[in-house]
Amino acid sequence: xxxxxxxxxxxxxxxxxxxxxxxxxxxxxxxxxxxxxxxxxxxxxxxxxxxxxxxxxxxxxxxxxxxxxxxxxxxxxxxxxxxxxxxxxxxxxxxxxxxxxxxxxxxxxxxxxxxxxxxxxxxxxxxxxxxxxxxxxxxxxxxxxxxxxxxxxxxxxxxxxxxxxxxxxxxxxxxxxxxxxxxxxxxxxxxxxxxxxxxxxxxxxxxxxxxxxxxxxxxxxxxxxxxxxxxxxxxxxxxxxxxxxxxxxxxxxxxxxxx
Numbered sequence: 001x002x003x004x005x006x007x008x009x010x011x012x013x014x015x016x017x018x019x020x021x022x023x024x025x026x027x028x029x030x031x032x033x034x035x036x037x038x039x040x041x042x043x044x045x046x047x048x049x050x051x052x053x054x055x056x057x058x059x060x061x062x063x064x065x066x067x068x069x070x071x072x073x074x075x076x077x078x079x080x081x082x083x084x085x086x087x088x089x090x091x092x093x094x095x096x097x098x099x100x101x102x103x104x105x106x107x108x109x110x111x112x113x114x115x116x117x118x119x120x121x122x123x124x125x126x127x128x129x130x131x132x133x134x135x136x137x138x139x140x141x142x143x144x145x146x147x148x149x150x151x152x153x154x155x156x157x158x159x160x161x162x163x164x165x166x167x168x169x170x171x172x173x174x175x176x177x178x179x180x181x182x183x184x185x186x187x188x189x190x191x192x193x194x195x196x197x198x199x200x201x202x203x204x205x206x207x208x209x210x211x212x213x214x215x216x217x218x219x220x221x222x223x224x225x226x227x228x229x230x231x232x233x234x235x236x237x238x239x240x241x242x243x244x245x246x247x248x249x250x251x252x253x254x255x256x257x258x259x
Contacts, residue, residue, distance in 0.1 A: 183200070184248055
């Protein structure tokens with residue numbers, strides 16, 4: 001039987017279409033069996049995952065906070081100041097009142113009080129009277145005796161650190177506490193002291209920066225926010241033992257006052 005040209009064309013077209021469908025099916029089947037390792041330019045999801053360092057947790061006001069345990073590079077707490085001689089009279093009582101003045105400044109800070117000369121002088125004399133009643137003297141007191149006075153007269157929250165390091169003192173300040181500490185006064189080299197300076201002295205540490213501590217030093221009228229270098233300060237830090245010569249070899253004791 002002879003096919004017409006139109007039918008021949010239709011058969012050829014259907015054959016070509018069938019071959020195209022078959023070829024597409026074969027290619028699709030092969031692609032489905034390709035392993036991940038044969039595909040270039042892509043990684044499995046777990047391998048491509050990037051680890052990111054968490055951002056600092058914001059504080060309550062929205063600003064980033066420093067990492068936990070990191071001591072700020074500088075801090076300086078506002079603390080009321082008084083000299084141990086509020087009216088500039090350096091008689092025996094006031095020349096020996098550095099411990100009393102240091103505790104008074106800490107007490108004023110805890111209770112948000114302002115200090116003027118009259119109030120300060122009255123408080124210093126009250127502390128002297130308490131010591132006379134309880135110790136029988138007031139001139140120089142050890143760290144232990146000073147802690148007793150701080151707790152019983154002013155009700156201060158106070159703890160001690162034996163032989164404190166520079167970093168331990170800084171950490172207490174960074175936490176918002178004050179440090180009251182006894183010193184070998186003549187090793188401080190303060191130019192405002194009457195030469196040669198006090199054998200034993202006490203002051204308040206209220207801040208620090210890269211080079212030293214900020215103090216409220218009651219031994220001078222110019223002692224508010226007075227700065228001592230770390231080397232001078234740590235070399236001079238010694239507790240009173242009752243013996244003049246031992247002031248240069250005794251251990252230091254820091255009195256930590258908190259609100």
